[in-house]
Amino acid sequence: MTTVLLTKTRSGFVNVPASFRIGHHDDGSSSLVSCAEYALPEGYRLAKTTMDEDAIFDASNRYCEIIEHSSGRPKLVSGAREMPVLATVN
Template sequence: MTTVSLTKTRSGFANVPASFEIGNYDDGSSSLVSCANYALPDGYHVAKTIMDEDAIFDASNRYCEIIEHSSGRPQLVSGAREMPVLATVN
């Protein structure tokens, strides 16, 4: 099982959704919501983009956007039919 650490932050504006960043960035800022480890589905992996930033890619090596699911957990969107919602791991 592949895991990834994600930091969830809020901008402070009601019409701007939460965002997720790869890594644990608990800097004590007021925008920090949580830092947690999540299990990636089979075939999904973390790799570098052409801009040398960490990102999640699906089984077809497509870049995944990380959005907030209605449950508050991160959801991966890559243009594929599957849009998995990630589960936390300890």
């Protein structure tokens, strides 16, 4: 099982959704919501982009955007039909 550490932050504006970043990011501001380890679905992987940034890619090697699902958990969106919602690792 592949896992990824994600930091969830909020901008403070009501109409702006939470954002997720790969790794632990705590700049000391009050925008930090949580930092947790999540399991990636089968076929998804953590790799570097051409700009040398950490990113998640789907089974077809497409870059995944990480958005907030209505449950508050991270959801992977890559343009594929499947858009998995990640579960925390216990």
